[in-house]
Amino acid sequence: MLSSPTPLVLRTDGVMGEYEPKIEVHFPDMVPAAKGSIVILECFALGNPVPEITWRRANGVPFPNKVKMKNSNVVLEIPSFQQEDAGGYECVAENKMGRNTVKGRLSFHAKPQWVQTMHDSALSIDESLFWECKASGKPKPSYSWLKNGELLNTEVK
Known part of the structure; x- marks a missing residue:
């Protein structure tokens, strides 16, 4: 994946600046997902201190047991996608400096x-x-x- 350049700032005072999370990888607003497929959503954020990433359903419904979180919650995996898995998903990146959220929807196709x-x-x-x-x-x-x-x-x- 290609992205815009990230500036590198060399600090000579030995202090690392703290900043709120910035989510770098966004999933599309609407993602079509086929019945029975494996759906993978990724949410990667930069920040200092390192942001904690959490996922939630937009409608407040808890995740079914089959949903897996991988790589420190950066990846959300839904095996055997079904109609009830469709809907809004949110990734939240948070540290002591603030929080950032991205949203997307999974649509069911059969x-x-x-x-x-x-x-x-x-x-x-x-x-x-x-x-x-x-x-x-x-x-x-x-x-x-x-x-x-x-x-x-x-x-x-």
Whole structure:
């Protein structure tokens, strides 16, 4: 990852200046996460004294037991991401000089899965046929009908 240059100040008095935490790595405002995936959020902060990093859910809901904090809480890992894991997350970096917070949201995505499928049918030439298919997923799946690989012009009801 590339970032802007960080100035280096050489102090000759032997005193290290104290300053409030500055969070250097931000996660995006909205992060799409797939069902069952491993989601990793990182929050790295500079400060003197070294900031303590904590995580919290934006809605106050406690983290499930499966959530892991790694590298002195810099990394938050959510294994097997599910719909209930979606929502706002906050990283808080704090030392005696102050605090800094970044927020982001995880949105849940699930690939389409068939709820109802069609079955082979044998009809006489003058009979009508009604086939219905339903799928679940997030975002909501769209449907296309094909006959022998060619797109049919249909009206979705």
